Amino acid sequence: MSRRKRLVVKVGSSLLANSDLLTPRFGFMQRLLEDIARLRADGYDVILCSSGAVALGMNLVGEKPETAGLSDKQAAAACGMPLLLNAYKQVAHEYGFEIAQILLTLGDFEDHRRFLNTKNTVHRLLESGIMPIVNENDTITTEEIKVGDNDRLAAKIAQMVEAKDFIILTGVDGLYDRNPSEEGAQLVEELQDVSEYLEATTGTSTLGTGGMLTKLQAANMAQNAGCTTYIANGEADRPLSSVLRKERACTKCIAHKEPASGWSNWLSDRLQMAGSLVLKDEAAARLDDGVAIKRDDIVSMDGDFTRGDVLHIYDGEGIERARGLTDFTSEETRILVNNLDIPAETLLGYKSRAEIIRPNNIVVLETRHLLWDAPSGVSAD
Template sequence: MTKPKTIVVKIGSALLANQELLTPRYGFLQRMMEDITHLRSEGWNVIVCSSGSVALGLRIIGETPESAGVSDKQAAAACGMPLLLNAYKQVGHEFGFEIAQVLLTLGDFEDHRRFLNTRNTVHRLLESGIMPIVNENDTITTEEIRVGDNDRLAAKVAQMVGATDFIILTGVDGLYDRNPDDPDAQFVAEVHDVNEYMDATKGKSTLGTGGMATKLQAANMAQEAGVTTWIAQGEVDRPLSRVLDGTGRATKVIPNPEPLSGWDSWIANRLQMAGSIVVSESVAANIANGDRAIRRSDVISADGDFTRGDVLHIYDNKGIERARGLSDFTSEELRVMINNPDTDAEQLLGYRTKGEIIRSNNLVALDTRHLLWDAPAALSEG
């Protein structure tokens, strides 16, 4: 039996909400859902990651995108979510299929058990012919615990379900080598290394939380999981089909020909940094060369408040990120061991341990195509 083709579509707030009236753009939804109906008839599973709830709720609570604070946006999300889902449901019924809402927070991606539970739910909906509409739960999340942008949320969903394609719909027809308002800007049809274009991705839309930079970050997460990413114009007829059949212009981000496994991809593709450690250059080189755990004696310093099972970012002593891995210790336990190098770990912690901070099978070396994170200031200064 042939595995179903799965596409994840990310739709931004500017496409879904009228920028001045802050009301649903039913004309866009009609075109979008008609195209999704066509794709479903051709055997595609479609998952939508939708922005828009905050934008649609701002008018109800008497705020604007410029004036709204965190609590305003949370209240706006509570008001706007029913409007957004009702709009999807109304148009979906016109084309004869059901939708379901999947609300997610940062923890649903960063905790592996919750990650798997979410994946099972999404697969079950698809098996029943129901289209999942995924949103971040903006009503309860704060700046400290939120994903931060729906581009990367959608990329995590694409990784989670093993999607073949990931389409980011935006207000432009793809990536340019500089600001598209520049008359000398050149369209970029194909991207292998997103690092080459990060400096050209400044700015964001009025209604959205991310610009082209977050789209390239999301594309990088997807390509490391073996997913083809497309950045395309949403304000057209057949916005998805024209990308997939090659009749419309879009930027294609080529997936890594040797993608990470599901486990390694979950470790390597982070949405926030739980904690970080510094190791020597020689240890970092050994990590890159193959099977090498990180031991207590390898760690020079640590930063962050993390717990056992959190993913740590691993830097060399020059401040360059070299790997990511699952910690076997809390930040408090690790600091106790670092600060008392000559004392037996069992005596310090009260239980027997080999002192492996990160086991080799829970450690992923980052290659040159992976977007690296800057070291935290405290780690750099240490």
């Protein structure tokens, strides 16, 4: 394994694209890649997660960010991606290193085989001294299959490569204890529990899809993998190294001292909810004992999922207790749950224990995880 330190950097659209002209901000890109070159020389492997393609393509399709629909944004992404990558390539060559592009969709993170394939590609590029530039494939994604924001996408990359540090560059100095426009707002310089500040995170930029909420969600995902997150203003001469060397104000989200395994992180830190189960109280109480979730444990369910999807597990009070990899489709699960008096073999056509989720495929959530609200109106019918 490489002894080089791993750093994941996420850059938002507002830093990369001029908000009025919707053209590349070459001055910022020069400062960013110059600093990356400096860090590479100091022993860092850097993975850049970059927004900006949609914003840079808006002029070419004759649209504005505030009025563009999904198809407009898809077309803008197709036009803007070559502009963005060409700009990065030109600047990177000035500082003597190569770049590569990796475009991902939700399935590349939620399907474990595709997740591992992506991981192998990233590692191979790093072995060759090439900086991967990762982005969601906005040209083909729809609302149903979108990651939705590059903050959490970047956090999944940080988990994937076992990064030590994760820097989110944005247009403000970091997280504030309330809306920064309010009088008396104070910068939160360090925190361990991001849930304490979720109520202070409303609002997004006109060019991007993520606000401070998604940045805290991303920080939580990175924390679980033992990665420290910094939320910092990108408008600095050395936007990355000045953060790592504690030379300017930012928000530091401290990594957990005992990170979970890669498998547990993949199971527990989701980007979208494929489906959910509500368990009987006694079954929910047994989750800590490492037992399977069986069909007679289930009160209700929600979602159309396939075998191998990760389901969110709730107790009767609607509190999320665990996440787990299902052995059955939603259709098979409904049949099993609604016909408890009929043997599973008769219902399915093959021999089965009717364990919806096996014990080794369940992760019981701890206080360090951000919980998801249960879907309303769940039913097994």
